Amino acid sequence: MSKKPSMEEIVSLAKRRGFIYPGSDIYGGLSGTYDFGPLGVALKQNVKNLWWRMFVSDREDMYGIDAAILMNPKAWEASGHVAGFSDPMVECTNCKARLRADHVEDKNVCPSCGKKGTLGEARQFNMMFSTQVGASEDASARTYLRPETAGGMFVNFKNVIDSFHPKLPFGLAQVGKAFRNEIAPRDFVFRAREFEQMEVEYFVHPERWEAAFEEWHGIMHAFAKAVGIRKEEIHDLEVAPEDRAHYSKRTIDFEFDYPFGRKELWGLAYRTDFDLSAHEATSGVELKYLDEEAKEKVTPHVIEPSLGVERTILAILLSAYDEDELGGEARSVLRLPAVIAPYEVAVFPLLKNKPELVAKAREVFRTLKVAGIRAIFDDNGNIGKRYRRQDEIGTPACVTIDFDTLGEKPELLDTVTLRNRDTGDQQRVNIADLVTALRS
Numbered sequence: 001m002s003k004k005p006s007m008e009e010i011v012s013l014a015k016r017r018g019f020i021y022p023g024s025d026i027y028g029g030l031s032g033t034y035d036f037g038p039l040g041v042a043l044k045q046n047v048k049n050l051w052w053r054m055f056v057s058d059r060e061d062m063y064g065i066d067a068a069i070l071m072n073p074k075a076w077e078a079s080g081h082v083a084g085f086s087d088p089m090v091e092c093t094n095c096k097a098r099l100r101a102d103h104v105e106d107k108n109v110c111p112s113c114g115k116k117g118t119l120g121e122a123r124q125f126n127m128m129f130s131t132q133v134g135a136s137e138d139a140s141a142r143t144y145l146r147p148e149t150a151g152g153m154f155v156n157f158k159n160v161i162d163s164f165h166p167k168l169p170f171g172l173a174q175v176g177k178a179f180r181n182e183i184a185p186r187d188f189v190f191r192a193r194e195f196e197q198m199e200v201e202y203f204v205h206p207e208r209w210e211a212a213f214e215e216w217h218g219i220m221h222a223f224a225k226a227v228g229i230r231k232e233e234i235h236d237l238e239v240a241p242e243d244r245a246h247y248s249k250r251t252i253d254f255e256f257d258y259p260f261g262r263k264e265l266w267g268l269a270y271r272t273d274f275d276l277s278a279h280e281a282t283s284g285v286e287l288k289y290l291d292e293e294a295k296e297k298v299t300p301h302v303i304e305p306s307l308g309v310e311r312t313i314l315a316i317l318l319s320a321y322d323e324d325e326l327g328g329e330a331r332s333v334l335r336l337p338a339v340i341a342p343y344e345v346a347v348f349p350l351l352k353n354k355p356e357l358v359a360k361a362r363e364v365f366r367t368l369k370v371a372g373i374r375a376i377f378d379d380n381g382n383i384g385k386r387y388r389r390q391d392e393i394g395t396p397a398c399v400t401i402d403f404d405t406l407g408e409k410p411e412l413l414d415t416v417t418l419r420n421r422d423t424g425d426q427q428r429v430n431i432a433d434l435v436t437a438l439r440s
Ligand code: ATP
Pocket: 148, 180, 182, 189, 190, 191, 192, 193, 195, 197, 264, 265, 266, 267, 306, 307, 308, 309, 310, 311, 312
């Protein structure tokens, strides 16, 4: 059983080891923005690659796209975002804090300054960032940074049908940035103003949406398992009709037990034909599917698994965090699955100042890299320190090249020590068998 970390422990480890930094750090930050450091980028890339494999490339009915972040503003009018993508906001007349009305427990007391009776009436605040396209500054040039990636897929529905003639059901998938001018960004990367989404819009015959909903529900749980999010920390919440988004007829929120409470990690929504019908009505372009066999035209219905990248990374770090003792010293360790860990293996020469050890370790390191293994070379400090460093960033295996590798004991020539992060077990492995041992 792993230790449940506090947010402070995760935020501090993320910064110290180069996973996630506050955005614009040297200028005192910019609220709701974060910068991913070298290890964060590697982790994020591996998570996105695994998602792409499980949701797109392992299937025959999925088509990837990468749509522009800036879209014709009519698309956001059609989708209902211009009119309705808002949260209720209250302002304190004393300290001027702007707060999410539904996050304020006692409407009589400002949670920011503690004064009574200073909170005004709630009003709707649209969370889309608007911007100007081109040099003109009149209203016709205004558009928005997309608040979700979904829109880019609906406007490409017809393009993909015309290019590929897919059979229903089929889906489009996209990974990319989304922007929301959150009233109160908080809880580290959980609620940011700029983040990434991994989304699928899966088009089905209107009468067959339920089976597709169940299928994607299963895939999302399989993905949670694959990235190491612990089963007991993830919960399905059947969202009540009055709490669902305007377009949805069924939604399951995947909730996670964060240190600040049980909150949404991902969403799975049945969006009916809301989007295709709305874009058809607004654009004047027919967005239907012609079933050649049944000779019928239908507006497909949509199942949407929507996963935030940053919330996934946060849940992964929280689930993977552990503390134990190594040689009498406490250490923190990330028990990341090898498939998403920034590095799969670290390679060490036993001693830094013995050229023959270093040369052999470099040779092993290169062999692993050529085999496509994510390896890091480390010769800094003693072996115990190097183990601790790798444990803390989640590297599942370490390989040490010592004098026996060079043949000091002839029977051990060309063997190395392979050490397991989670068990601490060390075994002697032939260099020729290393790739297989690491991938097994
Ligand atoms: P919440 O209710 O927490 O604001 P939401 O229901 O508005 O979230 P969706 O519109 O369903 O979120 O967005 C899909 C996914 O995008 C979410 O499940 C989450 O993983 C991610 N996401 C949404 N807003 C943010 C944000 N401000 N920061 C980071 N990730 C986000």
